Amino acid sequence: MAIAGLLYKKGLAVTLWEFNRQDYEKLREFRGHPDKLKGFQLPEAVAVTNDLLEAVGGSRLIVLAIPSQFLRSVLVRLPGKLDPAAGLVNLAKGIETKTLKRMSEVIAEELPSLQERTVTLSGPSHAEEVVVDMPTAVVAAGCDDRFITQVQETFSNRFFRVYKSDDLIGVELGGSLKNIIAIAAGIADGLGMGDNTRGAIITRGLAEITRLGVALGARAETFAGLSGIGDLVTTCTSRHSRNRYVGEKIGQGKSLSDILTGMHMVAEGVETTRSGYELARTHNIEMPITGEVFSVLFEDKPPSATVEELMGRELKAEIWR
Numbered sequence: 001m002a003i004a005g006l007l008y009k010k011g012l013a014v015t016l017w018e019f020n021r022q023d024y025e026k027l028r029e030f031r032g033h034p035d036k037l038k039g040f041q042l043p044e045a046v047a048v049t050n051d052l053l054e055a056v057g058g059s060r061l062i063v064l065a066i067p068s069q070f071l072r073s074v075l076v077r078l079p080g081k082l083d084p085a086a087g088l089v090n091l092a093k094g095i096e097t098k099t100l101k102r103m104s105e106v107i108a109e110e111l112p113s114l115q116e117r118t119v120t121l122s123g124p125s126h127a128e129e130v131v132v133d134m135p136t137a138v139v140a141a142g143c144d145d146r147f148i149t150q151v152q153e154t155f156s157n158r159f160f161r162v163y164k165s166d167d168l169i170g171v172e173l174g175g176s177l178k179n180i181i182a183i184a185a186g187i188a189d190g191l192g193m194g195d196n197t198r199g200a201i202i203t204r205g206l207a208e209i210t211r212l213g214v215a216l217g218a219r220a221e222t223f224a225g226l227s228g229i230g231d232l233v234t235t236c237t238s239r240h241s242r243n244r245y246v247g248e249k250i251g252q253g254k255s256l257s258d259i260l261t262g263m264h265m266v267a268e269g270v271e272t273t274r275s276g277y278e279l280a281r282t283h284n285i286e287m288p289i290t291g292e293v294f295s296v297l298f299e300d301k302p303p304s305a306t307v308e309e310l311m312g313r314e315l316k317a318e319i320w321r
Contacts, residue, residue, distance in 0.1 A: 001027075001037050002127035003063055003091065006160060008043050015047040017055035019074075024050040036264055040131045053081050061087050061154065067266040068094025068103055068176070075110035087117040087147055089140075089155075093175040094268040095275035100282070102172040104142075116144045119151045120168060122175035123226035124234035125160075126241075133159040139226045140164055141171035163226065170222030173213045177290075178232040179269025180276050181205030183247035184289050185236035187296065187303045190251020201289065202236050207319070208287040212276070215283050243269035250296060251303050273297055288313060 004016045018024040026033050027048045032041040042048070049055050052074065056062055060083055066074055071092055088111070090103045099106070108115040123138030130136055140155070140162050142148045152162040165171055181201060188197045209232070210223040222228060235241045246267045249259045260270070277294040280287040288310060295301035 001033070001040060001042060002130040003065060003155075004042060004046050005040070005131055006155065006157070007063075008046050010154065010157060012061075012154075014045075015049060015055045015059070016042065017049055017052055019050070019052070021050060024048065037127055037131065052077060056082055056086075058083060059086060061089065061151075063089045063091065064103075064107075065091045068092040068096060068268055069271050071103060072096065072106050072110060075107060078111060082111070082114070084113070086114065087150070088114055088119070089151055090118065090120045091122075092268070093122060093172075093179065094272050095173075095176050095279070097271050097274050097278075100275055100279055102169070102176070104168055104172060116142075117147050118142060119148055120172050120175070121151070121155065121162070122171050122231065124231045126234070126238060128240050130160065135159050135161075137161045137163065137226055137230070139171055141166065141168045141227075143168065165222065165225070165227075167219050167222040169216060170213050170218030171227040173216065173218055174209065174223050174225075174228040175231055176268070176272050177209045177212065177276050178205070178228070178235055179243040179267070180273045180290050180293050181209065181232060182235040182241055182243035183250075183267075183269045183273065183297070184293050184306075186241075186244035186247020186249075187251040187293070187306070188247075189244070190248040190253075191303055191307070193307075198236065202232060205236075205289050206232055208280075208285075208289060212280060212283065212285045212287060215285050216279070242267040246270065247293075256297055270297060 004014050008014045018027055092103045096106055104118055104120055107118050119140050119142035121138055121140050125136050125138050140148050140151045148164050152164055156162045185198050185201045188201060206229055210220055213223055214220050235243060242265050246259055273293050276290045280290060292306040292309060296303050
């Protein structure tokens, strides 16, 4: 909804597809969804549909704001239905659990003809702040500089600034893996830890994200940018962060299933923890925070035990790679 509103303000004709029939009915009736984006209403000129092919038919720019684990199931419905000159903008921040592929890789597999005209938009950009025009900066990454520039110009306005990057691997991994660290930060908050702890989690979390990213072909400096440290700090500290919220409730003793059942939005970091953990194992990359979050989420390890485990590790020099 937030991006639909942003693009409408740029003078574009916008159609919003909502796959959930009940949510679609709410959008049609109320022009908003108070459980997902409180206080925001879509402009009347923004069309809303429950029909995917109606939404994409004839569209020259398709924005994929779909949770990462469901992206492929949507893409398989699109071959032969898109304008040959269409471009794709991916907003999902996750790694497919079954294949360990980034979102642009999933898109390339299902829509190979659009691989060069695919851009991932990432960075610290909570929808709750975008819709009220709080200054926001993000980064657009892809393979074709002309299309990246087109996306940059299309999305940028006085309050929403888009930078460019050709490090698609780094931008996608930074935006995905930071959600694991946000869960860790939330767990620390739920346990009653303080600012020192949060600062350590953010800093050492960035180190292990960077290690994995470089091993997978990303540039280390990308993780010092908006999709890395920028998104990481925001997600680990913000009251809007769904992933930090999940961690906080776990730290307070709630079960993961109860937390997820009570949420109206998807916390991408839960499934990304599986993916990140498996990538680290596959490539033999040391990611201690990721490993502890995995144990808490999926092996019933007590959150308090993770603190002792991390603090009791062998002493070493501070290194980033």
